[in-house]
Amino acid sequence: MKMNGARIMLECLKKEGVTTVFGYPGGTVINLYDELFNFKEIRHILPRHEQAGTHAADGYARATGRVGVAIATSGPGATNTVTGIATAYMDSIPMVIITGQVPTALIGNDAFQEVDIIGITRPCTKHSFLIRDVKDIALTMKKAFYIARSGRPGPVLVDFPKDVQMSQGEFHYPEEVEIRGYKPNLSGHPRQVEKAVTMILAAKRPVMYVGGGAVLGGASDELTLLARKLTVPVTTTLMGLGAFPESDPLSLGMLGMHGSYCANMAMTNSDLIIAVAARFDDRVTGKLSTFAPHAKIIHIDVDPTSIKKNVRVDLPIVGDVKDVLTKMIVQADKNSEKLAEFSAAVEPWHLEISTWKKKHPIDYVQSTATIKPQFVIQKLRELSDDDAIISTDVGQHQMWTAQFFQFNKPRTLLTSGGLGTMGYGLPAAMGAQAAFPERQVITICGDGGVQMNIQEMATLVQNGLPVKIVILNNNFLGMVRQWQELFFDKRYSSTCMELPIDYIKLADAFGAKGFLATKPEEVEDVIRQGLQHSGPVIMEFKISREEKVLPMVPAGASLNEMVLNA
Amino acid sequence: MHHTQHTLSVIVENDFGVLSRVATLFSGRGFNIDSLSVAPTNEEGLSRITIVTRGDEQVLEQINKQLYKLIDVLKVLDFSDGSALERELALIKVSAEDDSRAEVLRIADIFRAKIIDVTPKSYTIEATGNPNKIDAILELLRPLGLKELVRTGAVAIGRGAKGWNG
């Protein structure tokens, strides 16, 4: 049966199991939208800005593990997606972005709303395609989804000219796809796995350092099993939170710039670091020359470029994290007679760690006069569902969430770690809520970042997406203010928001509901009411304005040089 | 750190935009490109990019891995170990008046270079050879007055009977 290119595109999405897309119409996708009009299998959600649409697709992908899909028109629509694409790229999120393009005959002519979006996004996509012929749509989409989700996942952009959308063609979706230059190495080498387990069993001060790849690779269960079997302490990056239950006694919490004292001390004093799908980002390692000076390093990652990029590695294992960890469990079982001996050998290490834990736990000074942000986060954990999905924006509130919420399940924290994109939290929550209408979805934001995509409240209300927006309002761009306080003699250059906003009225204007707490004793009530309300909600907390995120490893300092209280 | 020159031969899909993907990778990650040349090969749909780059061992390893990570890259051959034959072509326009005319001809002759254009004031020379040889002829011609120089950048092929894919 013949159909036009726009319809073929939708049939491809259907074949890929796509049920929800986030998109914004315009001249070069009007044909695609015309086909969508009667295409009931796909739910289309109209955000109020393409950046938000892209973040929503990203949030959808992070929460579900499936490929998120965003659509935008050519030119300004396409450029508006760039921040969303870069955000997904830095955190390896599987996504397909379909952009309209001017008709092929006009490409290169500076036509109306023409932009070289493939060129613009080349450094922040895993791959991209320009579809030049209606015959190529199906194969291109098959490749796009395959590339987006396999190996180290990432965003793939498909540029889709208007004339190709209008051309007639046949629809045949390929069952399989073969890309000769793309063969991700998924199977961890058995010899390397063997060596890894031998190294672990010989270690006295081992620590597992777990990154976002463990969440993306669906390897939480294997990780948890292996860590418990070996009784090896586990620290995670911001992106790795949820991969290992923080309620477990083996958990050291998050490491790095705002990581726990015990995690950073454990890394610095370790004799063997088992890096599990983490990438030794500078926010994690601190000063590289003094990073983990006594440790041998085993590095498990599906992306060979991550290995030995920043630090020397003694044993690289390239492969899918779930595969490698599964093999390590089998290998550990083969060595079960050595496990008791190993446990005894690492006992002093556990004692040392528990001393660090007790000496400087993640903590704050409670107040009866002003609301402490950390207190709000703790209360949120207490009062929210076990499987609630939390998204954050970027700034102090993000770090407080990471420190105080306690994540025990994978895919329950959605946060922009690599790019650190303000404006991410609200639309990402929107995407997660679209995927899980029945689950509690809460976004924790600062008063700065929430304003970057506040227009999405309209999308929430229109689509019945009951996201709970928590605003920790310090009336500052708090994280930058903190740096100015510590490193720039309190010259608060352009970090005071000055204009107070009435968020209750704002919620009201969008047809949502607003709640406000200004005193500590109101916190619990506001959270209860907010979570109980059936629709989208703003819960605003006026927090102590100059609260700092601590501990802190100043940029460029060694991991063990933490500012603990300042 | 020890920075050595490496010649990489990169076999790529002859796709739209592949050259800019490779170039973006080098510029975006701060890798050096001393020279780059690209053209289709005998195999349907494949092109070969020869890149001369510099870096220590770790940088070279990253370049290698990053290139492989590009979807359009099939194979990266690192010819730094002298396992390959390298050739470059240069077109050199050099001043040649009075006394120096004979000198230019003599130099060209020594390097088995061809004169491909002649005017009363200049010669244009075509020289091919290992990039070091090109450097050498240029060094001799420079004092006579180089008017213009075009180099292709190196291309390289492995020694022996085997093709790159066996």
Ligand SMILES: Cc1ncc(C[n+]2csc(CCOP(=O)(O)OP(=O)(O)O)c2C)c(N)n1
């Ligand atoms: C798009 C974008 N612009 C600027 C920054 C730099 N930045 C990082 S944190 C921050 C302050 C965020 O303030 P707010 O949203 O109020 O959160 P808080 O730190 O107060 O919790 C800024 C400006 C950023 N990360 N992203």
